[in-house]
Amino acid sequence: MRLTYQTDYALRTLLYLSCLPEGKLANIQEIATVYAISQNHLMKIVHKLGKLEYIETIRGHKGGLRLKKKPEEINIGALVRMTEEDFYIVECFHQQTNRCLLSPVCQLRGVFQEAMAAFFRVLDNYTLADLIQDREMYEQLFEQKLIEIS
Template sequence: MKFSKATNYALHTMVYLADIPKGTSIGVDRLAETQKLSPTYLSKILTKLVKSGLIESTPGAKGGYRLARKADNITFLDVIRAIEGQTVLFYCSIDHDDDFSRNEECLIENAMIEAEEKMKESLDRKYIVDIAKLMRSQKNL
């Protein structure tokens, strides 16, 4: 199973934003620098996060990005859906009108959907704030 690099960068960005002081924001250049990305590429990811309501942008010289809601209310699944959308990871390649699968559902697809649902449930229990706290505690060691 593979998510896009954009999801990777979005998750790291969200954890970084969860760790900044409340009421402050971070510019795209600084966010891009932390992950060694081009600001243009990261801006596209940030736009998706803004549209999904996970972060907000503030204009002006001291503007930037910050979380739009509390980090303990943002799950990994929220971020993944903002970047990847709601598409399923597996589609059955067998035409259901042939002799092999006539009048039956694709059993392989059913197994894959079940696994995907379990993964979604797990990701929906992983909060951005938990990773931010772990990172903070590792810095203090």
């Protein structure tokens, strides 16, 4: 099982925004710098997170990004489902393009489906708030990275 960079960066963006002091806004350049990722790629992810109403973007000179929902309202399983394009971990998961000779008799598909269900059961048990229980450590890491880059 592997998640795309889109989901990885979406989670990292939400973690970053959830650790901002009350009232502070972040910007794409800042987040991209902290994580050493492409600003262009991050812009697409931020746009998607905005459309999904996880974050809000404030325009203007003093604008930026902030969470639109409280961390305890952001379920990790739901976020992963919304940011991944598909969950076809093997060819036979996709009915239209499946050309596997073994499909009529193979039991592996069922095993992978069971594993996927277990994967989401675990993710569904967590919110963003659960991931930032040690918020001060996150803040220190982010601050240290920004100082290093300055």
